[in-house]
Structures are given as structure tokens and as C-alpha cells.
Amino acid sequence: MLSRVADSLFWLGRYTERAENYARFIDVNFNLSLDLPPGIREQWAPLLLATGDNDLFLKLYKTVNRENAIRFLAFDERNPNSILSSITKSRENARIVRENISKETWEVLNDLYHYLKELVKKRVWKKEDPHSYFNEIKQQIQLLNGIAYDTAPRTQGWYFTKLGQFMERADKTSRILDVKYHFLLPSVEEVGSPLDYLHWAALLKSVSAFNAYRRVYGKIAPTTIVEYLVLNKYFPRSILFCLMNVESCLLEISEFKGRGYSNNAEKAIGNLRADLEYADISEVFDFGLHEYLDQLQIRLNDISSAIYEQYFKIQPNFVADSQSQSQS
Amino acid sequence: MLTENYEYKEHYDEMLDENGNCRPHYKAFREALDTFSNRKLQQLQYSTDKAQVSMGMTFNVYHDNKGVEKILHLDLVPRIISGSEWDILNRGLQQRITALNMFIQDIYNERKILKDKIIPSELVLSSSDYLEPCIGLTPPRGTWCHITGSDIVRDKSGKFFVLEDNLRCPSGVSYMLENREIIKQAFPNLFASMGVQPVSDYCGNLLSMLQSLSNEMQPNVVVLTPGMYNSAYFEHSYIAQQMGVELVTGQDLIVKDDYVYMQTTKGLEKVDVIYRRIDDTFIDPLVFNPDSMLGVPGIFDAYKKGNVALANAPGTGVADDKAVYAYVPRIIKYYLDEDPIIENVPTYLCSEEKDLKYVLENIEKLVVKETNAAGGYGMMIGPKATKEEHEKFRKKVKASPRKYIAQPTLSLSTVPTLSSKGVAPRHVDLRPYILFGENIKVIPGALTRVALVKGSLVVNSSQGGGSKDTWVLFD
Numbered sequence: 001m002l003s004r005v006a007d008s009l010f011w012l013g014r015y016t017e018r019a020e021n022y023a024r025f026i027d028v029n030f031n032l033s034l035d036l037p038p039g040i041r042e043q044w045a046p047l048l049l050a051t052g053d054n055d056l057f058l059k060l061y062k063t064v065n066r067e068n069a070i071r072f073l074a075f076d077e078r079n080p081n082s083i084l085s086s087i088t089k090s091r092e093n094a095r096i097v098r099e100n101i102s103k104e105t106w107e108v109l110n111d112l113y114h115y116l117k118e119l120v121k122k123r124v125w126k127k128e129d130p131h132s133y134f135n136e137i138k139q140q141i142q143l144l145n146g147i148a149y150d151t152a153p154r155t156q157g158w159y160f161t162k163l164g165q166f167m168e169r170a171d172k173t174s175r176i177l178d179v180k181y182h183f184l185l186p187s188v189e190e191v192g193s194p195l196d197y198l199h200w201a202a203l204l205k206s207v208s209a210f211n212a213y214r215r216v217y218g219k220i221a222p223t224t225i226v227e228y229l230v231l232n233k234y235f236p237r238s239i240l241f242c243l244m245n246v247e248s249c250l251l252e253i254s255e256f257k258g259r260g261y262s263n264n265a266e267k268a269i270g271n272l273r274a275d276l277e278y279a280d281i282s283e284v285f286d287f288g289l290h291e292y293l294d295q296l297q298i299r300l301n302d303i304s305s306a307i308y309e310q311y312f313k314i315q316p317n318f319v320a321d322s323q324s325q326s327q328s
Numbered sequence: 329m330l331t332e333n334y335e336y337k338e339h340y341d342e343m344l345d346e347n348g349n350c351r352p353h354y355k356a357f358r359e360a361l362d363t364f365s366n367r368k369l370q371q372l373q374y375s376t377d378k379a380q381v382s383m384g385m386t387f388n389v390y391h392d393n394k395g396v397e398k399i400l401h402l403d404l405v406p407r408i409i410s411g412s413e414w415d416i417l418n419r420g421l422q423q424r425i426t427a428l429n430m431f432i433q434d435i436y437n438e439r440k441i442l443k444d445k446i447i448p449s450e451l452v453l454s455s456s457d458y459l460e461p462c463i464g465l466t467p468p469r470g471t472w473c474h475i476t477g478s479d480i481v482r483d484k485s486g487k488f489f490v491l492e493d494n495l496r497c498p499s500g501v502s503y504m505l506e507n508r509e510i511i512k513q514a515f516p517n518l519f520a521s522m523g524v525q526p527v528s529d530y531c532g533n534l535l536s537m538l539q540s541l542s543n544e545m546q547p548n549v550v551v552l553t554p555g556m557y558n559s560a561y562f563e564h565s566y567i568a569q570q571m572g573v574e575l576v577t578g579q580d581l582i583v584k585d586d587y588v589y590m591q592t593t594k595g596l597e598k599v600d601v602i603y604r605r606i607d608d609t610f611i612d613p614l615v616f617n618p619d620s621m622l623g624v625p626g627i628f629d630a631y632k633k634g635n636v637a638l639a640n641a642p643g644t645g646v647a648d649d650k651a652v653y654a655y656v657p658r659i660i661k662y663y664l665d666e667d668p669i670i671e672n673v674p675t676y677l678c679s680e681e682k683d684l685k686y687v688l689e690n691i692e693k694l695v696v697k698e699t700n701a702a703g704g705y706g707m708m709i710g711p712k713a714t715k716e717e718h719e720k721f722r723k724k725v726k727a728s729p730r731k732y733i734a735q736p737t738l739s740l741s742t743v744p745t746l747s748s749k750g751v752a753p754r755h756v757d758l759r760p761y762i763l764f765g766e767n768i769k770v771i772p773g774a775l776t777r778v779a780l781v782k783g784s785l786v787v788n789s790s791q792g793g794g795s796k797d798t799w800v801l802f803d
Contacts, residue, residue: 002580006593095384095556099569103383110384156593253593314591317582317624 001156005100007312008093009157012101013164015090016109019083020141021172022051026073027134028206033066035198044069046182050175053081071125074134075116083137084116102151105144112140156253163249163307170242171300174293176206177229180222181290200225207237226289227281239296243273246303253311265306272299330362330369330751331744340486340741341753342407353410353801360518361405366750372514373404373746379510385503385562401794402507404514407743407756407776408522411803417480417488418770420670421762425476427660428493428647429764432472434663436462436643446662447655451679454730455649456700459608461615461628462643468541469766473647474639475534475603476762477501477775480670482741489673489738491757493656495640495648497605500775501761502563503795505530505570508773511797524799527773530761531570537765538571538601541637547600550574550590552581554606554622564605578606583626588636601637602627608642650699650733651677674736678729687725687734691718694734696725709785711737740785743796745778755779756796757787772800 025047033042045064048054051073060078061068074083091113094106115136124133152158183199190196200220204210209228212235217224232238247269256262261270284292336344343354350358377399380386386397409417434441435452442449452458477498479491508527512519538549553564555577568575580590581599589596609616612628630636646652654675657668676683676694687694691710698706708721725732742753760774776796777787787793 001593002574002576003591003593004577004580005574092556095561095565098384098565099573099575106384107382111382114381311593314579315582317579 001160003312003314005097006156006160007308008096009100009160010164010307010312012090012093012097013161014168015086015093016141016144017165017168018081018172019086019090020138021169021176022073022081022083022086023134023137023141024208025176025206026070027131027138028202030066030070030131030134031205032198032202037195040195042066043183046179047073049182050179051081052175053079067125070130075120075125084120087113087116097157100157102147104147104151108140108144108147112137112144115140154252159249159252160311163246163253166242166245166249167300167304167307169237170239170246171297173207173229173237173239173242174296174300176203177226178290178293179203204229209235209237223281223285226284230284231276231279231281233277240273240276243269243276247273250307263306263310265303265310268299268303268306272296272303330364330366331358334744334751334753336742336753339739339753339755340482340484342409342482342741342743342756343753351410353413354408356522357406357408357518360515361744361751369404369746369751376402376404376510376514379513380506383506385506400503400789401780402503402510403754403778403780403794403796404511404746405744405751406511406515406797406799407758407778408799408801409758409774411801413488414525414772414800416669417760418772420488420490420668421476421478421760421770422768423660423664423666423669424478424490424493424656425473425762425764425768427663428495428656429470429472430663431659432641432644432647433466433470435646436465441659441662444662446658447652451651451655451677451730452646455646455652457608457643457645457649459616459643459646461632462641465632465641465643467641468634468637471541471764472641472644474537474541474641474764476764477759478762480758480760481673481738484739486741488670490656490670491673491738492650493648493653494759496607496645497640498759498761499560499563499605500759500777500795501530502566504761504771504773504775504798506566507775507795507797519799522799523802525772525802527771530771530773531567533763533765533769533771534567534603535571535573537763538603538637538639540765541639542600544600548598549601549603550576550599552576552578552602552604552606554578554610558605560605567603578620578622578624581624581627583624583630586626586630586633586635588624588627588630599636601639603639608645611638611642645700648700650675650697651679651730654733673738676734678725678732678734683734684725684729687732688722691722691725691734693737695737696721696732696734699731699733709737712785737785740779740787743776743778745780745796747782752782754782755785755787758798774798774800 029044029047036042044066048057048064048069056079057072061072072079072082076082077084079085091109094101094109098106119133124130180199180203197220200222201210204213204225207229213225213228216228228235228238230239233240235241250266250269254262254266256266261267334344336348343350343358345351380399380402386399431441441447442452473495475498477494477500479494481489481491483489504527535549539547550573551564551568553561553575565575574590576590582589582591588599590599604611606622610620611623612625613620613623614625615628631638654677657672660666660668676687678684678687694710696708708717710718740755740757743756744751745754756776756778758774758776761771763769776798778794778796779785779787780792780794
């Protein structure tokens, strides 16, 4: 597979996953605001902080409120990570590799792009209840994933797309966990209160884990929620699950069958996956959850760079040519 | 009845003859068309537009900001060509391509036609499309123009003329193929009952032709594109997808020891045949345009050594020069000793004194074209232009006569087209596609380009034209 094509497929996976996560986050935060007891104001700042784009937001908007936050996170093309920007880039990458993806996949993505453009035209962030739009966005992306699952041959291209998807998902789950760190409770006494409970439940819902979690642990409690979303081996949005998938995608791509690793990307992911696999939740809290997640995001970035070096980087043909001339 | 008030008189209309009678090959279609209401047709047209957006059949207009995408309007009403009319085109195009290919081979090698003074040497050698690095070259099988998309028009009498040969990188074939898919769905029963020759094996034929250019058992074929901001990018990726080959950009390729490789996730992989959709002079910055970022340094040497095949062969464009065009009937006579089956549009060469005088005196009646421009750019339609434009072009022509030719304004034929008020005649041209591999194959279909504005003669997509599906009937 062409390095450039692999690169595009990787980002196609990443951007689509990013868009879907944002749609869920916004939707859940919006729903949370409906549940709040009287007198408690809805909070959008934690979500903005968790995405890492808060500085940009403050440059572009005067006040943090629902309308501005939704516009910025979903429909603002000045925000490189908004749903609109992600789907635009996702579609651009799909256009670059169109001969590599099925017609149906392309058409759903293309339609989604035009749908988002429509929503921007309608300025839907001003609507009282934007819930249905985010639901539609989510469903279109799930449709996209579903079609790809049933139409894509399991060759390199598939694994590069999945690789991007799971890298992105690991990062997003770590960020949404961090939202709780930024959520402000009115006072220390509120820890364990119904409001606190609401926050934690919302967190689970934002990664579609509410029911799955309850089947395992029953009670809503911070330690077990974090354990579930970081260290669970079976839940498709837990960080460990994502890392295990990143690793197996990389091994499918290199077709390496031995023990250990065959390149730097595999080495880095193997290390990180093992750290989580053998970790104990108390270690996470001892280290500090926020700090732990920060570390994790840094290591994910390192893995991204290693993947780039291994598979996507191409030699400029101008330089290569002058070298071959000097050799002759 | 939908076609009751159809006005056909002034030009050659392909559905109705001069007495208003329906031509036989249009009868069944007209009857079917008359059963539709205008409303129904407008609805079908709406879903057609939708289908195009959904399929991403969009292009970026040159000079426009990137990101602005437009669809090439596809008119719902197909254009129909009878089997016997097609037969003339088929034979005429085979003849023309055969002769042009011999011409290109000759002028880069023995130059017999120049020595015999059939064409003035300086006219050929001064063409900016005559590429000196190609002198002495014979491409695989001696074929230069593998893929051609000739522009054909019909005059008042209904006779066919070749307007341009388009031997470089003719575009539009993806529209021929996708238009068929869309229109077939709009009129499923009608389509099935008419007996339309299929075009869907174009990409299969194209792949076989490209493979035949290499001696490898399993040649590695790729499509080379300038990238996704090129106006024809949709077509490049479409063709690559349909052939099941890689779509590459210049930066994916690298030349080592005179072989061409592409950079993959598993290292370098040799490339044997390149269907290149970038212009001749952008192919190799070491040989041609040194500023080209689209091409691949060293690729021309690899080509000269026979290590990679390029389609079309570099240098082919010289036969596309509008001044050389004027000589094509003589070229056919010279190499094949035959009269041209499809005629040329009469052409005045501004480089010849007598013609120049005529052009300057009659510029308001003529179409003036730059000899090496395409896509409707650099041209002036005398009867439609202002006095100032006439004067501007007089000056341009006087300043560099070699750069211009002139032709009488043609009255293009008309065919039924959907307008807001129902079906009305609009002017069209015809671009069939010809593949030259082990033999010459004219694909029985074409891109019909239509001027959507009433009375307009400009069909170029870059200037507001649309397209139609073209049904070539079995006879």
C-alpha cells in the first residue's frame, strides 16, 4: 500500500472517530444540563478544557455558554477539531483514497458532510433542543463504521483505518475522564451527593458505558468507574481495550508473528499496553488521575510519531534523485 | 404533449427534420418522452442532481478558491445517435487516429512529411508542444496517442466535423460512465427497450490497453494525478478505482537507476505503466519545466530506456496544435492515401499572409482561437464579442500570428434538453473516446456537452455548459 494512502486511511479513521466522540460528549453534556437541580448552572467549561482547545475558544468567544460551546465544538470551522472540521478532513482523506474504500462508505461520509453544512446554514446551535442533530450525526458515523465493517477487505488498509480509530478513541476516553477533574462542585461536601452522582453517570453515558458498567459493578462509584474506563479488557471504549487493538492492528500490518516487537511503534505500544494491563487502580489514584491521564496522552503522541516514522514518511524524490546522481 | 411546441427550425436538430418530422431513430424515445409531464421530469432532474452530489461527482473550477465544489450539470434527456451515424464516426475516428499517430512518429523520427513539404517544417517545429527530448524516440509498439477524446460537431446539413483532436489528456470519460448509470436509473424501462450499446467496459479496455504497453507478465499499472485540487480529480480517482490500480501523485514516485518505484508501507515497488493525467511539460522537472512539483525527477530517462511506459506518450500534443489541425486532411491523405471520412472545420492560419488578411478583415464573423489553449480559454467568438474585444484580438493576432487560428462560427446541432419550461432544443457537441492498444477501439458512447443557455454555443464545463448521456443505438 502507498505510504500516502496509508496515512490518509489512518487519518480517515481518526477524524471520523473524533467527530463521533464530540457528538456524544456534546449530547451528554446537554442532557446533563437538563437534570441539574435548580440553582446549579450548566457547565460547558470542563468539556472545553478537556478537548484541549479552551484557549482557542476564549480567543473566539466572549462568554462560555451553551450556544457558544456547541457552536465551537460542533460547527465552527475555525476550530480544527470541531465536528465540522473533523468530517471535512475525514472526507478530504476519503477523497484522496477513494479508490481504496467502498462506494457506500464514501457516499455516507459525503452525505454527512453536506448534512453538517446544512446545519451550519440553519445555525442550529441557536435551537433550544439540538439533541436530534447530534443523534443524527452519531448515527451516520455508526452507519459508516457498520458499512465499512461489512464491506472492507481485511487487508492493510482496514488495519490502518482501525489503527487511527483506536488511537483516537484511547485519547478521547482519557480526555472525557479528565472532564470530571475540571467539573466544579459547589463545595467539598458535595462529593458523593446526587449532583456528583449525576456527573459520574453522565461520564459513563458519554462513552456509552452506562449499562455495561452497571452489569459489572452495579453501584456508581468513582474508583470503579475509572477502573472500568481505563483498565477494563472487554469494553470497546476503555483505554486498555483501545491499546490492545492498536497493538493488534500494528501486528497485522507488519505481519510480525514472533514475540516482542518488530519496530519502534510496536515497541512503544507494547510497553504502554503492558503497563495498563498489569496496573492496579489504586496506583492510578496514588499517582493522581489527572497526572496519570496526562502521561498517557503524551505516550499516545509518541506512538503516533513512531507510526508516522515507520509507515507514512516518504522520502522527497528531489533529494533522492540528487543522491543517486552523486553516486553514479 | 411535452414536445409539441419544440422549436427546431434554425439549426440541424437531431430529433426533428426540417419539416418537423421525427427522425426514425428518435421515434420510440419521443413517444416515451411525451408520456411524461413537465413536473415529473423536473422531479427526476432534481433527483439526478442529488445523485451527483451524493456520488461526489464534483470538480473545482480553475481560478476558484479551493474547496468550492460544483457539479457538472447533467441534463436528464439523453442524446441519441443511430447505429448508422455511429458507423461513420467509428470509421472516421479510426482513420484519423491512425494517421495522426503515424504523423507523430514521423516528425520525431524521419520527418518525411516535412521533407516532402506537405506541412511547412517551421510550423511543426515551432510549436510549443513539439518536444525536442522526444526526437529519435519510438514508444512501445510505436503508439503515441493511446487515449483520445475528439470533439465533434454537426453543421446545418447534419454532417459531422472534427473540431479538436484532444490527444493530450482528454478528460470527461468518467462523466460518460457515471451519466449512464444515473440516466439508466431515471428511465429504466425506456432504456431497456431502446437497445443502447453498453459503455461500461471502458475501464476494462483501458486497463488491457495499458497492460499491453509493458513486457512484464503482471505489469504494475498506476494512474498519476496532480492531486485532489485538480478539477478532474474525481475522474482520476474514479478511473483508478474502476481499474483496481493505485492512484499516485508525483511525490509517491521515485526514480532509482532509471527504474520508477512507488513508496509503499513495505518499501519500494516497481511501476511499469503510468497513465499520467498531468501535462507533458510537468512530467519531469529535470527535462522539462524545472519548476514542476507535480512530476517525478528522472522519469523521462526511465521512459527513454524503455523501463516504464507512459500513456499518452510525451510529445503527442504537437498533433493537437490548432495550426497543425488545419493540415490533418493532408496528413490523412499523405500517410493513408485516403480522403478523410470526417471532415475538418475550415481553418484560417494566421501565420499565412493571405489567411491573416482575411481574419483581420472578418474578425467579427470568426471564432479566433489560441493554437495551444484548451477548455474554451483564450478564444473569441466574433459574432458574440464586443467591438473592443474584436480590436483586442486583432492586435493579439497581428503581434503573434503563429499563436492564432480562426474558423467560421459553426451552427452546432441541437437536441431536446430539459429547460425550466419543458423540453427545448439546445446546442451540443460530442466527445467520443478512442483507445489505441493492439487495435483502435472507439467506445460506442460519448460525453455530450450541452450549452444550457438558449441560443448559446459555448459548451465548455468551465464556461457554464452541462453534459448529457449519449445513447448509441444498435441498428
